[in-house]
Amino acid sequence: MSHHLFILSPSDTPIYSLTHSSSKPVTSVSSxxxxxxxxxxxxxxxxxxxxxxxxxxxxxxxxxxxxxxxxxQDRHVIQMIANASLDAVEDVMRKENTMYLKSVDKFNEWTVSAFITPGNTKFLLLHEGKNDDGIKSFFTDVWELYVKTMLNPFHTAHTLIKSPVFDTRVRQSAKKYL
Amino acid sequence: MAYSQPQHPRLSVLSNSSASSVDHLSPTGSATRFSLPPTVPTSPRPAGVRPNIYDRNITKPRVLDVSGAAFSFMFAEIVSYTQKRVAGINDLERRLNTLGYRVGMRVLELMTWRAEYTSKAPKREIRLLPALMSIQTQVWRAVFGKPADGIQKSVENADEYMIIDNDPSIERHISVPKDMKQLSCSSFTAGIVEAVLDGLGFPARVTAHNTPSAEHPTKTTILIKLEKSVLDREEIIKQ
Structure with missing residues (x-):
């Protein structure tokens, strides 16, 4: 079962993406x-x-x-699903005041969960099974890493996150929780 | 490593022997005259390896204060640097605003993270009034160490709010020349406020104005002019 993480800047340009395959069993959803x-x-x-x-x-x-x-599992399809879910995310984030929005959108076997930082950066995660607590812990970790990235004066809200350390840390966290 | 370096290149300048000779030469012979702490790192890092931001702890430090003198000096330099590169007062204020915006983005993220990272369900502010209140108290406390002195709603225009600071600490050591009277260096603060509002989803134009009064000669008003979409949304939520 695989997970796809996208980090989108406040103007919805992707600044980081990650594909993670986990070994944990899938609770499959039939379509x-x-x-x-x-x-x-x-x-x-x-x-x-x-x-x-x-x-x-x-x-x-x-x-x-x-x-x-x-x-x-095609890359462009994944991206399309993620992009399409933004509409749902934007609807929900106006009404809900929590940062973690679980299962905001569903498409076939994919469920989309989101996390909105106070600065309006969005983390989108496409996942297949149900794993609310794990995803929340994962988002919390990514949030801390993102805040640290933000604190770098050379980083603006729209620069791509290319740091190998960021990547490693996110992967570690994905391995742990997803 | 392509080339070899002495073990501690930084220390070679201030090695123990030279530091002690300085002590010896100083009239009082006391090391406390020098504000530099003794430079003996507890865990020397290998040369060329820099500390990584991801390894650092960003939780709230116990001592929050930044030296006021150092900040005043830096801000004075920022203003004079900017002033050399602009056409007029409006331009100068706009640039200070932009600089403040960059600070505000980070203040918002870090402040909220510190307040919410232990919480089970971290929250964002989605209503306008609580957001403005949190700017007046929390943002001001995070940036200036004290809440702002007041927040008012404009009587004439429904889309205008004002945050009042009786004695803005960033302007404490700045006296504006007479011919530039409209200039308010608090445009920097306005930029911070604008970034916070923008981040929370309340786009606005924020400007700073001098509004001196008898007992507060440096009183400054931060004027927030919200975009129409914000007010429309508030109306919808209210229903």
Whole structure:
């Protein structure tokens, strides 16, 4: 089961992203649309289409659990889901005053959880299973790391976070909680 | 390492032997005359390795005070540096505002983190009035060590709020020349306020104005002019 983290600046440009595959078992969510779908294999957009319909998770798992081509694990599809969830996030963040917004959006097998810092930077996490406490702890860790990044006078709200130390720390935290 | 360095390059200048000879030469012979602490690091780092921000502790330190003299000096330099590069007073105020904005962004994040990181469900401020109150108390306390002296709503315009500081500490050692009377160096503070409001989702234009009174000759008003969208939203939430 994999997780995708995006950090978005206040103007919604991505400044950091991370893909994390965890070894913990998935509590899989079945998608009803998937089974009713025709095969799209001839289409040039096969990957995207099957992914958006949710078919991938049903058909594309290889026996070895290795590479999953196409399907819901495609990079551009993930980005699209993350971007699409921003609408939901913005709706919720106007009404809720907590920073951690759990499961704000759902798309096929993906659930999107978000964390809004006081300075309006958004952390988005795409995940498959349900793991509220773990995700909250993970976001709290990322928040501390982000505040430390912010304190650097050379960092503005819109600069990409390229620090290898930041990356390592986020990965460590992901390994621990996700 | 491509080249070898002496063990402690920094210390070579102030090695123990030379420090003691300074002591010897000084008329009183007491080390306390020198404000520099004895430079003997407890855990020497290997040369070339710098401390990393991610290893540092950012929780609230026990001693919060920054030297007022040092800050006044730095702020004076900031103002005079900026003044050499601008066309007029408006431009100068705008630039001070921009500098303050950069500070405000960080103040907001750090202040909230310190207040909320232990909490089970960290909160953001989403209502306007509590946000303004927290600027008057918490932001001021974090930046200047004391709450602001007042906050008022404008009578004429519904979208204007004013934060009042009777004696802004950043202006304490600045006297503005007569021909630049409208200049308020608190534009820097206005920038901080603007960044905090922006971050919390209340975009506004914030400016600083001198409003001297008999008992407070340096009294300054920070004027907040909110964007229309903010007021519209407040109306919707109220219903």
């Amino acid at each position: 009803p649309l998937a089974s009713n779908l025709p095969t799209w294999s001839t289409s040039a957009f096969a990957g995207t289409l099957t992914a958006l319909s949710g078919a991938s998770s049903a058909s594309n798992h290889t026996a070895s659990g290795g590479v999953r081509m196409g399907g819901g």
